Structures are given as C-alpha cells and as structure tokens.
Amino acid sequence: MVDKKCVDFCYKYLDKVVRLCQQPKLNLKASPPYILDTIPDIYEKLQGITAKYEENYDILSEIDYFQIYILTLIEKCKQTINLFKNSKEKIFDIDSDARFRLVKLSLVYSHLLNDLEALFPQNTFVPSFRITKPNAAHWWVTNFGDSVIVSWQLFKNSLIQTFRIDSDTQLLALQTTIDITCNNYVSIFEFDVFT
Structure with a gap:
C-alpha cells in the first residue's frame, strides 16, 4: 500500500531531480525527451491523480499499478540523484558516460509519464486499457x-x-x-x- 506520505516523498525526490538538472553548467538541450519538461509533467499528473482520489485515497493506494509506479519513480529519482553525486564534474561533460546515463534516465522518465497517462486518463485509473493488436x-x-x-x-x-x-x-x-x-x-x- 502506498500512503500519502510515500507520495509526498516522491514529490520531494522529483523536486531534487529538477533542481539538479537546472544547474546552468549542465546546459541541457531542450529537445525531447527533455527532463526539465517531463519531471514537472509527472509531478502535475500525480497531483491530478491524488486530487481525484482525495476522498477515496484507499482505493488509489491499493491499485497494484500505482504502488509499483510510485516505488519505481522514487527509485529512478534516487538513481538520478546518485548519478549527480557520484559523477561530480563529469556530469557536465556532454561526452561523458555520466551524461549518457542522464540522457537514458530522461528517456525512462518520459516512458514513465506516458505509461501513467495511458493508465490514468483524466486522472482516473482505467484497468481496461486496450491493446492495439x-x-x-x-x-x-x-x-x-x-x-x-x-x-x-x-x-x-x-x-x-x-x-x-x-x-x-x-x-x-x-x-x-x-x-x-x-x-x-x-x-x-x-x-x-x-x-
């Protein structure tokens, strides 16, 4: 079960990732998937979902998908924060392995956003997602x-x-x-x- 406290931790981690990525020295290119667009979009989507379930939060917290999603998001944020911490100045070198890993994480965040939007259209869980083929x-x-x-x-x-x-x-x-x-x-x- 994912309680409100866990979701609040998630918001704090998302904020930390944004602050790290806003460093001017990082000089991120604003091309998709742009982490400085994606993270706020995830944040906003989560806020919309939790607001929609405010009266029935227990229902939201018991959805397996939502539990796994929040834990995955926290884990990816921790991974990103550790990348900055452990790579130190190398993260600012666009040709470094650290920078490549940051780009890969940007892609993961983008996929996480798309996944959440697909299963929570209009901020409501839709377990009847239809596979195309x-x-x-x-x-x-x-x-x-x-x-x-x-x-x-x-x-x-x-x-x-x-x-x-x-x-x-x-x-x-x-x-x-x-x-x-x-x-x-x-x-x-x-x-x-x-x-």
Missing part, C-alpha cells in the same frame, strides 16, 4: 487476465512458453526492448508499445 491483446488476456502490470519474471515465463527464445542474450534484448521503464515489470501499455 488483437493477437497481442489475446495473448495478454490469456496469460495475465485483467492485470495491467506483471513482473518481468512472470512475463518472461509466459513468453518462453509461447514463443521460441534461443538464448539468454535474446531474452535480455527483449527485456531491454519491452521493459522501457527499466523496473523489472511490464505494464500493459509497455506491451502495447512493444507490439
């Missing part, structure tokens, strides 16, 4: 029922039972391609993007 939708429902998010392990096991996977390398490549939020879970939205 009928065969893919059938495969998801057959394997996961009405779940909107499953662990990578469960997803992988279902994948192996249905399709021929030749190697661990191929599995890792699939995970990298499908788990675009890099949290060891696959949401129905991520699966739809993949298919």
Whole structure:
C-alpha cells in the first residue's frame, strides 16, 4: 500500500531531480525527451491523480499499478540523484558516460509519464486499457487476465512458453526492448508499445 506520505516523498525526490538538472553548467538541450519538461509533467499528473482520489485515497493506494509506479519513480529519482553525486564534474561533460546515463534516465522518465497517462486518463485509473493488436491483446488476456502490470519474471515465463527464445542474450534484448521503464515489470501499455 502506498500512503500519502510515500507520495509526498516522491514529490520531494522529483523536486531534487529538477533542481539538479537546472544547474546552468549542465546546459541541457531542450529537445525531447527533455527532463526539465517531463519531471514537472509527472509531478502535475500525480497531483491530478491524488486530487481525484482525495476522498477515496484507499482505493488509489491499493491499485497494484500505482504502488509499483510510485516505488519505481522514487527509485529512478534516487538513481538520478546518485548519478549527480557520484559523477561530480563529469556530469557536465556532454561526452561523458555520466551524461549518457542522464540522457537514458530522461528517456525512462518520459516512458514513465506516458505509461501513467495511458493508465490514468483524466486522472482516473482505467484497468481496461486496450491493446492495439488483437493477437497481442489475446495473448495478454490469456496469460495475465485483467492485470495491467506483471513482473518481468512472470512475463518472461509466459513468453518462453509461447514463443521460441534461443538464448539468454535474446531474452535480455527483449527485456531491454519491452521493459522501457527499466523496473523489472511490464505494464500493459509497455506491451502495447512493444507490439
């Protein structure tokens, strides 16, 4: 269960990431996915969702997807903060590994925003998200029922039972391609993007 205190921690972490990324010396390019646009958008979306559920917060806090989302977001914020802390001046070098990792995290935040918007249109949880391709939708429902998010392990096991996977390398490549939020879970939205 994700209580209001946990969501408040999430806001604090998001604020910290924005402050770190606003350093003029960082000289971020304002091209998509632009972390200084994405983080405030996530913040605003979360505020809209929590406001919508203010009278029934228990319902929101019991949604598995929301629990995993908040914990993932906090983890990605911690990862970003540690990147700044551990890389020190290297983060300001646009050709450094640290900068490459920051760009990758920007992409993850963008995917997190899109995922949240897909499953909470108008700030209300919609567990009936529709997968675009009928065969893919059938495969998801057959394997996961009405779940909107499953662990990578469960997803992988279902994948192996249905399709021929030749190697661990191929599995890792699939995970990298499908788990675009890099949290060891696959949401129905991520699966739809993949298919």
